[in-house]
Amino acid sequence: MPNLKRNNKLTTMKFQQAVLLTVCLAATVAMEGCAVPRTPPQFPDAASASPAGGTFVNVANLRNVKAGLNKDQLYDLIGPPQFHEWFVGNHVWNYLFDFRRGDQVVSCQYQVQFDKNMRVSATYWRDPQCAEFVREAAAPAAAATPAGNETKAAPIEQFTIEGEALFPFAKSGLDSMLPGGRAQLDAAMARIRAQADTTRIDVVGHTDRIGSDESNRALSQARAQTVKRYLVAHGIDAGRIRADGVGPAQPVSDCPPGETPAVIACLQKDRRVTISVYGRN
Known part of the structure; x- marks a missing residue:
């Protein structure tokens, strides 16, 4: 009998706790107001x-x-x-x-x-x-170009190379570049050399959202710098090349949340290196 009473008491306590939690959640929703869109919008204090x-x-x-x-x-x-x-x-x-x-x-x-x-x-x-x-x-990016060396508002050439074509997973070194990516870079360089009035080349590394922002920014920066070194090694003026990594800050995909194989495949467009070529007006 004592054990039965103790079990009944524990059951009653658990039920009371569940009721209390439900009441608290309901009160929270009532206070915060399960927000719905309004036009014009209503802003909180x-x-x-x-x-x-x-x-x-x-x-x-x-x-x-x-x-x-x-x-x-x-x-x-x-x-x-x-x-x-x-x-x-x-x-x-x-x-x-x-x-x-x-x-x-x-x-x-x-x-x-x-x-x-x-x-x-x-x-x-x-x-x-x-x-x-x-x-x-x-505004600062447009004003940063020295006078007499202005660039067009839009690039005269632009290339996008998928990360998987250029580097193995988590790699960024020059010696780890894949043959397919090298071929795409070689084709891009041929187009760049054909431009007589190139003033600036922006190389930007991108990643998807999976992983920490810090590690993604570091990886994207390292890959952009490697691409810059590759261009310089093949005769492109280093002084005209800017290399930067923005991590996952500029996504182009529209994928569901999560990290399933299907989502990772969907995010492939975000894992890329872009090369934008600017010329004189």
Whole structure:
């Protein structure tokens, strides 16, 4: 009998805990309001952001937020929402981003809305003028070219080489380059040499979203530098080549979340090296 009473007591306690958890979850949803898209958008009180006061965002990543991204892709670009909207079912994520204007820090509320398939359908700024902070990020690149050596707005030649064609998995060295990738690079160099007025060549390495941002950026940078060394070794002026790695920051695929073999195959387009050739006006 004592054991039976003890078992009944444990069962009652577990039931009470389950009821309490259900009530707490229901209260949370009631307080946070399982957010749904509204037009015009409704923004939460900025004082309720976590972390308080907002956070500085990677502007280059923010510029890549487009309609059609799923929640995993959005998370990879700009992180989780900052207004307790992380639970399943929310169709709205809100952010409080900080930007620098001279010596001042300006905070801006940003909202992302999702459609019924949980893909980005629209984005909004509480203050429309905040969009200028994102547009301004592209200006320095255009102004960086010395006077008298301006480049066209668009490249005169552009090449994309798939990562798997160029390097084995996780490799980036010159001695590990695959024959198929070398052949594509040789064909690209022939086209580049045919351009008489080339002023700049941008080599950019890219990765997919799988793995840490730090390791992906390092791998993409190493591969871009290897491609640059290959071009220089075959007669392309090193002073005209810029090599950079952006990791997973500029995806071109539209793949579901997860890391299954099917998803990894879908992400192949993101694992690439691009070569953009610019010339005089």
